[in-house]
Amino acid sequence: MTTILNEGDSAGTTGAAQGSPVDAAPDPDKGTSRGRLVLRRFVRNKAALVCLALIVVLYFLAFCYPLFTQWTYDQQDYTSFLVPPGGTHWFGTDKIGTDMFAQVMRGLQKSLTIGLLVGIISTSFAALVGTTAGYFLGWTDRSLMWIVDLLLTLPSFLIIAICSPAFRGKTWLIFVGLLAVFQWMITARIVRGMTLTLKEREFVKAAKFMGQPARRIIFKHILPNMASLLIIDATINVGSAVLAETSLSFFGFGVQPPDVSLGTLISDGTESTLTYPWLFFIPAGFLVLFVLSVNFAGDGLRDALDPSSTKGRRKESKRKALGELRKAKFDVQTERRGMPAPQGEGKHR
Amino acid sequence: MTGFLLRRLVNYVVLALVATFLAFTLASVTFDPIGVLQQRNPPPPAATIDAKRHDLHLDQPIPERFVTWMGGVVKGDFGQTIANRPITEELGRRAGVSLRLFLLGITLGITLGVLLGVISAIRQYKFSDYFATIFSFVVLSTPVFVIATLLKTGAQSINNSIGSNVLLFTGETTPGFSGSWGAALVDRLQHMIVPTLTIVLSQVAYYSRYQRSAMLDVLGSDFLRTAQAKGLTRRKALFKHGLRTALIPMATLFAFGFGLLIVGGTFTERIFSWFGMGDWLITGIQNQDTNITATVTLFIAVCVLVSGWLADVLYAALDPRIRI
Numbered sequence: 120m121t122t123i124l125n126e127g128d129s130a131g132t133t134g135a136a137q138g139s140p141v142d143a144a145p146d147p148d149k150g151t152s153r154g155r156l157v158l159r160r161f162v163r164n165k166a167a168l169v170c171l172a173l174i175v176v177l178y179f180l181a182f183c184y185p186l187f188t189q190w191t192y193d194q195q196d197y198t199s200f201l202v203p204p205g206g207t208h209w210f211g212t213d214k215i216g217t218d219m220f221a222q223v224m225r226g227l228q229k230s231l232t233i234g235l236l237v238g239i240i241s242t243s244f245a246a247l248v249g250t251t252a253g254y255f256l257g258w259t260d261r262s263l264m265w266i267v268d269l270l271l272t273l274p275s276f277l278i279i280a281i282c283s284p285a286f287r288g289k290t291w292l293i294f295v296g297l298l299a300v301f302q303w304m305i306t307a308r309i310v311r312g313m314t315l316t317l318k319e320r321e322f323v324k325a326a327k328f329m330g331q332p333a334r335r336i337i338f339k340h341i342l343p344n345m346a347s348l349l350i351i352d353a354t355i356n357v358g359s360a361v362l363a364e365t366s367l368s369f370f371g372f373g374v375q376p377p378d379v380s381l382g383t384l385i386s387d388g389t390e391s392t393l394t395y396p397w398l399f400f401i402p403a404g405f406l407v408l409f410v411l412s413v414n415f416a417g418d419g420l421r422d423a424l425d426p427s428s429t430k431g432r433r434k435e436s437k438r439k440a441l442g443e444l445r446k447a448k449f450d451v452q453t454e455r456r457g458m459p460a461p462q463g464e465g466k467h468r
Numbered sequence: 469m470t471g472f473l474l475r476r477l478v479n480y481v482v483l484a485l486v487a488t489f490l491a492f493t494l495a496s497v498t499f500d501p502i503g504v505l506q507q508r509n510p511p512p513p514a515a516t517i518d519a520k521r522h523d524l525h526l527d528q529p530i531p532e533r534f535v536t537w538m539g540g541v542v543k544g545d546f547g548q549t550i551a552n553r554p555i556t557e558e559l560g561r562r563a564g565v566s567l568r569l570f571l572l573g574i575t576l577g578i579t580l581g582v583l584l585g586v587i588s589a590i591r592q593y594k595f596s597d598y599f600a601t602i603f604s605f606v607v608l609s610t611p612v613f614v615i616a617t618l619l620k621t622g623a624q625s626i627n628n629s630i631g632s633n634v635l636l637f638t639g640e641t642t643p644g645f646s647g648s649w650g651a652a653l654v655d656r657l658q659h660m661i662v663p664t665l666t667i668v669l670s671q672v673a674y675y676s677r678y679q680r681s682a683m684l685d686v687l688g689s690d691f692l693r694t695a696q697a698k699g700l701t702r703r704k705a706l707f708k709h710g711l712r713t714a715l716i717p718m719a720t721l722f723a724f725g726f727g728l729l730i731v732g733g734t735f736t737e738r739i740f741s742w743f744g745m746g747d748w749l750i751t752g753i754q755n756q757d758t759n760i761t762a763t764v765t766l767f768i769a770v771c772v773l774v775s776g777w778l779a780d781v782l783y784a785a786l787d788p789r790i791r792i
Contacts, residue, residue: 268483269483269486269487272483272487272769272772272776273487273490274730274731274768274772276730276731276734277491277730277749277764277765277768278490278491278494280749280750280753281491281494281495281498281499281753281761282494282498283498283753284498284499284500284753284756285497285498358609362609362611365611366611366612366613366731366735369611369613369735370738370750371754372753385613385614385617386613389613389617389739392617392618392620392621392624393621393624393625399617403614403617406611406614407606407609407610407614410609410610411605411606411609413609414605414608414609415605
């Protein structure tokens, strides 16, 4: 019995097929799988697609930049100080003659690595805490949610800044851990809410009455069913993590020299925005470009994975029926359903 | 309703105390104020170091230090900085600077943000809506220090093109300024515009996004159609029935949005050299000063407490179901 149940469950969750709790089970005979549907919807959203491509390009650039340039980020060119962009130094040089292209790419690499790690760690942790609280309820739930409330009211910026002397001169992984500690709360709340509804579903109850342990139910039945939410949140968390990291590094509380991050580079450039603009505008531009892409792509993913969203289709029909008055009302309704949950964004603190 | 508000208040006070205790403990553990003294060349005599350690209560266990400090706070004494200056003296001035920035920024930010959100929801998929959406996406993706620096650069270019310093962006007044009462006010205003704008921009972006989706929720609801069906004008129905309901989720958001404001305030104060609480926090951490850090944390915790409680009061005022 158990094996059959598990097989049925995993069949619905393998690959890109992330069933969401409100979604009806995908019909395998219909030809269009859920994964294909999601892909089609996402591809239709041109802005999100462009942003996803940009993210990939930025990651590629950040890790493969040594292939394109002869300079390294800690190497000084004593023949050129504060040279504007162009020639051998594509992004110019700073006041000690370091090549800005190499520095910006190196900074991008650090920022993106930290962002990715924090996004993954915090989302996994949120999933764990949220499901535990929602599944067990009672005192487990109350104490976990109290911690969530506490961490939400504590300004994360302040606490990490206070801890910064402790990890100065040590590995930056401590910094990653600290950032992750303050990123998971909102996702955990949403996960808890979803667990509460999932818990009452027949397949969870069936598993429970068959005597499956709680750990197995959480990992095999509840978590796979909210995979779409987790993917979206991980994406958005990467963006907020990069913002948090650069903000702290800006004051010297994050990534420490000789390492560079976009935050430290921008901080170095702020004093000379009018005299040597490339020192500020290039790293700042890369930072904004990345976070903006992540936010847009996250939004697109949400629309694509949300089964009740008709945004992908709406655009098409909207073009045909532009100017129709009745259309406006339809739009209100569809947009309403596809709207992001209010807790899902704007978390950079 | 009184019971509800009292319960929330107690909850917030406990949270504020825990937050302050946590910050104090963390600061005590990670900071090493004696280190600077020890590394001095030639090294100071051991007696000096011991005296300093005793001055800073470093010879006591951390919980005892916290109790000592908290006992002082209750009596209105926030302790001393590492440089032996009383904190209480500076606190009032700095808190005033920060509160002015926060209050003005948040009032303008929420008003404009709610307005922008409502307009883009009502005129959905019009140019104004797309503009508002792109604006808030860009602002929310841009860290405050980049916005602040950009505004500063912009102000500088405006000054250069006009040929006189209209927008001032260093400090909150001109040092050594003397003049009539009116001239002093103008001087303060000139200093205030750009930093306040920094705060307002991110607040507007944050609130307008949520207000838009909350308003869209309400726009499709039955009660709004009923209100119009019984003869109210669209405008009246939207603002009297629609907006009120759409503001309810905003009240909760207000409490969470405060963290954004504080971080934003810290960067703004630092970049525009306002000597407020945020600037003090950075100085405190850089000097590894536990008392300053704990004081600022307490200030922030009290701000969050007040705003959270205010949000609850607002919530009760807007939503009759809470009041029962």
